[in-house]
Amino acid sequence: MTEQNENRRRLDILLAAPRGFCAGVDRAIQIVEQALERHGAPIYVRHEIVHNKFVVDSLRAKGAIFVDELDEVPANAHVVFSAHGVPKSVPEDAQNRGLAYFDATCPLVSKVHRQAERQVEAGRHILFVGHKGHPEVIGTFGQVASGAMTLVETEEDAEKVEVADPENLAFLTQTTLSVDDTAEIVATLQRRFPAIVGPKGEDICYATSNRQAAVKAIAGRCDLVIVIGAPNSSNSLRLVEVAERAGTPARLVQRAEEIDFNWLDGVTTLGITAGASAPEVLVRQFISRISERFEVREDQVVTAEESITFKLPRELAAAADPA
Structure with a gap:
C-alpha cells in the first residue's frame, strides 16, 4: 500500500471560498426540518426546497414529501414554499384550501x-x-x-x-x-433608456457575487475547475461560466460518483467550488474520491468572509431555540 501511495501523481487543489450553502439556503432547509420536528411527518414541500438532489433526498428521508403543485397536498396538511419564491396566487390558494404553510422564500x-x-x-x-x-x-x-x-x-x-x-x-x-x-x-x-430606474442596491445576492469572485480568483491558476452543484441550479451554472470566461475549462457535477478521471489527464492544479445549494459534505466526498487516485494537496483561497444569517419564521423560531 505504501508503494502504491508513493506512485500516485500529485494533484494540487485550490478550494474557492466562499463556496456552498448561503444563508437563504440554510434557512430554507431549517424551515423544513423545524416544521417536521414541530408538526411531524409528512411535511409537504412545493417544488424542490433548493436545487440540490442530495438536500432534497435527505429531507425526503426525514419525512418531507415534494410536490409540483398545491393540488397534490391533502387537506389540513402543512406545506413549505421553496427558497426561490412563489407567485402571490400560491399562498392565496393555500389559504383558500385551509392549508397551513411556511414560506421559505429567501429574504x-x-x-x-x-x-x-x-x-x-x-x-x-x-x-x-x-x-x-x-x-x-x-x-x-x-x-x-x-x-x-x-x-x-x-x-x-x-x-x-x-x-x-x-x-x-x-x-x-x-x-x-x-x-x-x-x-x-x-x-x-x-x-x-436613460430615465430607467434601478434598485438602490444590487439585486444579485451577496452569495452569488462572492462565489463568482472566488472562482475568478482561482480560475487563472487552475487547469480545470469543478463546480459541485445541480444542473438546474442557476448560481452553479453561472460558476461554470465564470471559470470558462477566465479561460479555464470547467465541469458541473452533482456527486463524487460522477467524476470522470479522464478529465484529470494533464491536470496539475484543480479548482473546486460549490453552488449555494450544495452542502460542504459533497465537497469533502469529492476530494476523498480524488484522493483515492492522487496525492492531494489542498489550499483554500479565501476572497470574502460571510457571516449573514436569516431569521426563521416566527412560528418556527421558538421550536428551533433550545432555550
Whole structure:
C-alpha cells in the first residue's frame, strides 16, 4: 500500500471560498426540518426546497414529501414554499384550501418582490433581467399584474426590447445571475433608456457575487475547475461560466460518483467550488474520491468572509431555540 501511495501523481487543489450553502439556503432547509420536528411527518414541500438532489433526498428521508403543485397536498396538511419564491396566487390558494404553510422564500428574493410591487405602484413598467422558466422569475412575475413586467434574458434582448413609455421604466434582476453578464445587460438598458430606474442596491445576492469572485480568483491558476452543484441550479451554472470566461475549462457535477478521471489527464492544479445549494459534505466526498487516485494537496483561497444569517419564521423560531 505504501508503494502504491508513493506512485500516485500529485494533484494540487485550490478550494474557492466562499463556496456552498448561503444563508437563504440554510434557512430554507431549517424551515423544513423545524416544521417536521414541530408538526411531524409528512411535511409537504412545493417544488424542490433548493436545487440540490442530495438536500432534497435527505429531507425526503426525514419525512418531507415534494410536490409540483398545491393540488397534490391533502387537506389540513402543512406545506413549505421553496427558497426561490412563489407567485402571490400560491399562498392565496393555500389559504383558500385551509392549508397551513411556511414560506421559505429567501429574504433577498422577497426584497426583489417588494421592489417589483413598489415600482408598479409608482406607475413604472419593469424590465426584469433573468432566465425564462426559472422558479425565481416565475415567482417574481407573480407579484404584479400580468403585463407589468417584461423579461430580458440577454444583451441582444436589451437592444431589441420595446417599451410604451421610456420615461416610466424600471429594471430588476434575478438574484442568481452572472455579475458580469448582468452588468452588460443593465448598461445596455441604461444607454437605451436613460430615465430607467434601478434598485438602490444590487439585486444579485451577496452569495452569488462572492462565489463568482472566488472562482475568478482561482480560475487563472487552475487547469480545470469543478463546480459541485445541480444542473438546474442557476448560481452553479453561472460558476461554470465564470471559470470558462477566465479561460479555464470547467465541469458541473452533482456527486463524487460522477467524476470522470479522464478529465484529470494533464491536470496539475484543480479548482473546486460549490453552488449555494450544495452542502460542504459533497465537497469533502469529492476530494476523498480524488484522493483515492492522487496525492492531494489542498489550499483554500479565501476572497470574502460571510457571516449573514436569516431569521426563521416566527412560528418556527421558538421550536428551533433550545432555550
